[in-house]
Amino acid sequence: MYDLLIGNIRELVPITEDESKLIQKSFEPITLNRKQYLLQSGEPCNHMRFxxxxxxxxxNLDELGAEHILQFGISGWWINDLYAYLxxxxxxxFIQAISExxxxxxxxxxxxxxxDKIHMMDRFFRIKTQNGYVALQERTINNMSQSAEQRYLDFIVRYRDIEQQIPQYMLASYLGVTPEHLSSIRKNIRGH
Incomplete structure (x- = not known):
């Protein structure tokens, strides 16, 4: 369970075996059933999550109750309401499980x-925060400048593993289109 976490950290910074053990003791495993919430709007956000x-x-939900997906997360990814945390x-x-x-x-x-104990962890989270900011800015620019079809094509190239795990209506929400529009985009792409 912790191998993926330690591997993720070691991709960016070196840590010793003793540091690895300390990291593992510091993280708490949480098991979520499908549709179970890890975080809900209005709650304090006091954890970093892998x-x-x-x-x-x-x-998040808009004033009409429509769901707007900002991010998906799969095995090996970090996910959080970083603004609330910081x-x-x-x-x-909201952070909700799509699958167990x-x-x-x-x-x-x-x-x-x-x-304080592992100085490389400070560096690791600084790099992760910077990378998250870059990804968010890139997503914002793409949403403003690309067509829905181009955003979909980019998504399936970058996030092939995620596309296989999520229902079409969730992908449509992420792309900022209706499920019907996404269906026509897919049909149009298959027609070429």
Whole structure:
């Protein structure tokens, strides 16, 4: 369960075996059933979260109750309402399991202790935060400048593993289109 987490950290920073053991002791495993919430809007967001197994979504609801998916997360990915975590304000997003999932999470106090004990963890989370900001900015630019068809094509190239795990209506929400529009985009692509 922790091998994927340790491997993810070691992709960016070196850590020793003793540091690896300390990291593993600091993360708490959470098992989620399909449709179970890990975080709900309005709750405090005091954990950083790593998906060990499964698939989850990060979304918010508009004033009419329509769901807008900002991010999907699969095994080996980090997911969080980072704004709420960093500002210590209540969450504005929901994190919900799409399939049975296992998430490893660490409370901010324990993470700060890790930063003091393992200096490379500070660097790791700085890099992860920077990468997350870049990805969010890229997504924003693409949503403003690309057609729905181009956004879909980019999604299936970049996130092939995710596309196989999510229903069409969720992908449509992520792309900012209706399920019917996504269906016509897929039909149009197959026709070429």
């Amino acid at each position: 998906i060990s197994h499964g698939c989850v979504k990060l979304y 500002t210590q304000k209540p969450a504005t997003f 999932s296992t998430v490893l999470q660490i409370h901010r106090d324990r993470l700060n202790e890790l930063f």
